[in-house]
Amino acid sequence: MATRIPRFVGFFMTLFTMASAQSLNYVNDDCHNSTTKEQAITLAFRTNLNSTLSRLSSDAATSKGYNHTTTGNGSTPVDDDAVYGLYDCRGDVTGPFCQFCVSTAASEILQQCPNRSSAVIWYNYCILRYSNNNFFGNLTTTPSWEIVEAKNSTDPEELQKAESYMQSLKREATVESNKLYAMGGFNLSDGEERYGLVQCSRDLTNDECSQCLDAMIQKVPQCCGTKRSWQVLAPSCLIKYDDFMFYQITDQTSSPLPNPAKKGGSIGSKTLIIITVSVLVALIFLCCSIYYLWRKYVTNKDELISVNTLRSFHGYVQREEPLNVDLPTIPLIWIQQSTNYFSEFSKLGEGGFGSVHKGNLEDGTEVAVKRLSKASGQGLEEFKNEVIFIAKLQHRNLVRLLGCCIEENEKLLVYEYMPNSSLDSHLFNEEKRKQLDWKLRLSIINGIAKGLLYLHEDSRLRIIHRDLKASNVLLDQEMNPKISDFGLARTFEKGQSQESTRRVMGTYGYMSPEYAMEGLYSVKSDVFSFGVLLLEIICGKRNSGFHLSEHGQSLLVHSWRLWGEGKSLEMLDPMLEKTYKGSEVMKCIHIGLLCVQEDAADRPTMSTVVVMLASDTMALSNPNHPAFSVGRKTKEEESTSKGSKDPSVNDVTISNILPR
Structure with a gap:
């Protein structure tokens, strides 16, 4: 029993981090201009691409937030059938949350960039790239994008302070920590704080990372000088600046730095009080939740089904190959919040299988959530069918399955929302x-x-x-x-x-x-x-x-x-x-x-x-x-x-x- 409680602690901490984190949001993509060669990509390349994306999605669950892989021959620098793939999650994101971001990106990149031999897609928590050219270790600063929010700064010196702080984060990422990422906050003025993040693709050297970040910082005055919320990004690096703490506090996160304009600056007393109260509330909530989950495990341990259990089934469905579902698993807490905990107000309809509710993904995409009733005649076998088949099928006249969830005896399927119903x-x-x-x-x-x-x-x-x-x-x-x-x-x-x-x-x-x-x-x-x-x-x-x-x-x-x-x-x-x-x-x-x-x-x-x-x-x-x-x-x-x-x-x- 004692060995099981730490598992629940880790499980709950993951969910708590997800719940308190900013939503997973699509940022941008670059599909590269289509050419005749790209339109005629081979079946072998498609197969290698699917294999690469699947491997990267699976790897993200257990890695430290970064990895790259090659599928295919790859015996020459340019191999039409070889696929080079890389993902890099933000420095404060690892484990299931990183996997969710990478899996979502892997699914979406095929939709956003069909029939392309090279593409890159950004989310606020990760970047995913693939190409038929070996790009590992190559510094890439074009194309680049500037994303600016409407909030204007009232401090005429903010641009100078922001650039100075970004330079300090760059030094920390490339010289002091050698982690190729850094994040933290500083006091802009009395009672007003700012937060920043710099990160490079972890296949670069420190010098290459420094060059990339310098290129991004140089773009700030032209795009973002009067704003207090912006980010500039390229395939090899990004910088982000905002007026709220958008990152998760971990042992890898930079400590808030002093005000560049004032020595000895510190966090305001109001902020300290808020942080202290939040930590106490979180600890109380954590203790109660651990006890609840432990009790539920003892009483329902035979009914708990994991995603790995789902993926281990093959039987009649796939007689010749093991079951491999390239489909994002969406955290239950996100679905519950999106549907207002499956309220009647969110319900779209009900059938013999259970109910269907309207919700939203973290990027704002409207979805329909099919919730299998515990009293339904449709059991695990039918649920598996739906996950397996629709995940492997792509056609304009078939409904698109975006993700699934099996947690706490809930079996949920998340589809694209059909505004005109059935x-x-x-x-x-x-x-x-x-x-x-x-x-x-x-x-x-x-x-x-x-x-x-x-x-x-x-x-x-x-x-x-x-x-x-x-x-x-x-x-x-x-x-x-x-x-x-x-x-x-x-x-x-x-x-x-x-x-x-x-x-x-x-x-x-x-x-x-x-x-x-x-x-x-x-x-x-x-x-x-x-x-x-x-x-x-x-x-x-x-x-x-x-x-x-x-x-x-x-x-x-x-x-x-x-x-x-x-x-x-x-x-x-x-x-x-x-x-x-x-x-x-x-x-x-x-x-x-x-x-x-x-x-x-x-x-x-x-x-x-x-x-x-x-x-x-x-x-x-x-x-x-x-x-x-x-x-x-x-x-x-x-x-x-x-x-x-x-x-x-x-x-x-x-x-x-x-x-x-």
Whole structure:
């Protein structure tokens, strides 16, 4: 027991440092100008780049805040396939906090700088660089950026004092400590203090660091002379100056220096009192928290799940390689604060899995946090699926997973925020449906089809979604569709045609007959779900519950009957009367009916569906009878049935319809 308490102390101290720290903020990036060579980077380079970023992200958790690595041949100074990578966290940041910054940067640099052979990205706590050229130990001062806040200085001598203090920090970083970074504060005037930081990439020598910092300090008068909050940075170094203590006090942090204008200056009495009270409160809070965590460990030790535990699972998900999820793990305390501790005010919705809350990342990015309920039927297996699959998938029509969290029995997924919610909230709402004209609906249909095609044929993994429906299609700011919820997804091996399961899970009305009744699923199961969704988009009504309408049939059978009678346009949503093109609607209904055929072998693949949607001249085969042809009687048929004396008349009819 005694050995476990120090672990909790370290764990809590990490969280306490995170909670009291400034937010993780994106600062800038340099993707380097794109060239023909960069646009044609090889598959080997992409593979080496992903490996480099993954290694740097993992290494940051246990390092002292800096490391570099090379992946690939690297036998020559310029090797197109080799990737040279480096991260450097700020001097007061190590361990999980450094890893969080580096992991976030590694994920974001691929988004900010796609198809680039060289790039660099800055956050306020770390810098991440990669290149196909060996840049280790090379002094780089261009490009450089000046970031200035609006606060103006009232002291005419502040610029001179600031430059003098930055020079003293430079000497400490390069001569006195040899750490290549230094930070501290000084008294600008009575009751007014200033704080500064200088840091160089730790692959430089002391002399190179000194040259880099001099170059940054020389830029201050031109950009920042009248301000009291600024920073100047380049790939090899940075300087930062502010009117509040933006760094963490550690044994590596410089002590506050005396006022350059006055000898013997000291911290003001008010500041000393504030620091003393803060330390006492923190100690009391720390003791209480250690006791709470210890008690919770004793009572719930079998339920605690670590991120490493999550990453150790592979099983059916990855049969050929160990599980390696290149995804930031976001501290629970940050998510709790962002969502106001999962308050009702922050809630976006709720499903069988649990609730979804709106929050913000530290750079201001709006996110949706999916919180798995402890009472949910969706367990750890489905949670793992979602982390594994979405982390490895990147497509404009798939929702983007930004991070995950497993702490204190919480299982959380952090997604990009979709301001227009889900497709079903528009499609099945009388008022919102009016906003979905035919052009927009056709765009949504095409986007969903391309997302499924990517899953089935173009992604690194061959994925069967198994739960495609209107509520699992989210809409971004421009109403672009993004497929979400991969909790039930499964991978397929090359050459594998179908798989079976005894655990049939999904949504009735969208499930293919072979899956619902026999547990057999394949890519054609997703094609069936797509066909149902396509027909729903056209008519503006749900398949489930459609038999309760005046038609007395399933949506699929009703659509097929109208198609056979040459009256398909009668199923069109009345909201579309003035916006649709008849030929496009007829083609989409035809494709939908091909997708929902009862025999899976008759259904087209998603690659064929995408081609059919894009073509105006392609000849389409006639569909066979759709699945689930059992419908309910209309009121008129029901009254006739009740009045019949024929004992063989059944309340449920089976339709056998032949198209013309």
